[in-house]
């Protein structure tokens with residue numbers, strides 16, 4: 001079996017996927033067509049060029065793309081459509097468990113809560129016909145105020161208490177060069193007190209003091225962790241703290257290299273943490289913006305980081321341990337992984 005076929009067939013859990021960054025080129029084109037009667041052709045051409053750009057973008061350019069995507073998703077209908085497409089595409093890629101995250105924002109005629117209701121409704125609808133458990137994290141954007149962050153936490157706790165089991169926690173993300181994430185520590189503590197799971201984007205760019213405060217808070221998982229090591233602008237204290245707490249790391253290989261926070265796969269921090277036996281999950285981050293898929297991330301780990309198929313299998317199975325779900329669902333997921341192994345890999 002080719003590596004591509006192996007990675008496609010491998011059961012996979014996606015733990016770090018931003019909804020709007022995951023919108024594929026196809027879906028983006030649908031959005032552009034939808035606004036064709038209100039926006040002139042030159043603007044539509046600019047959008048198409050930006051969306052179709054392959055290769056690397058600076059961190060700054062990536063955030064300009066998010067802004068543009070937000071300008072295209074302005075109605076409840078558009079939000080429903082993109083959420084449905086993103087879930088289907090992950091399912092088609094052999095993803096067997098999906099955690100989406102999104103930053104609630106008011107759209108035409110709907111409040112932030114209306115936004116969350118819309119995403120939750122699409123997730124519930126998808127569960128009627130797809131064998132793919134989907135959970136949702138609500139994101140705090142670093143550019144927001146503490147009051148907005150506290151509102152997001154309160155809203156997340158309300159949804160969690162409704163008991164439909166879709167909304168499970170909080171993410172902290174947004175442009176890492178903006179704001180000070182430690183501002184949000186009171187909101188993050190409230191989230192934990194409310195029994196919510198918490199994952200934080202950490203050390204995407206060098207910032208020792210902020211990173212240390214976030215790690216000391218003790219999140220359930222962290223995203224990226226690019227600049228922990230002294231050679232990447234971190235410190236020995238950060239490495240020691242991260243290692244001793246064994247906080248699972250959401251690794252986004254293509255995202256890091258394409259937005260140039262990591263210079264090349266050869267120097268990616270994955271290998272070092274893997275050799276230390278640190279808990280890790282391969283993730284896409286923004287599969288639309290970076291033209292990738294979760295299967296592709298496993299292929300990259302094979303081709304660029306010398307991971308064998310056996311290692312990829314073990315890595316994928318271990319990811320189930322870091323999902324934000326009940327022990328019962330984790331057990332069901334592990335069974336699914338074992339069934340797939342028997343069906344696909346022992347022929």
Ligand code: IMP
Pocket residue numbers: 018019020021066067101102103104139141173174175176201204255285286
């Ligand atoms: P949304 O939350 O569904 O609107 O997804 C897009 C948002 O995710 C962006 O506006 C950022 O706030 C966040 N995001 C996506 N990728 C990254 C990343 O690599 N670092 C930090 N934040 C990110």
Ligand code: ZN
Pocket residue numbers: 016018173201223285
């Ligand atoms: Zn991210």
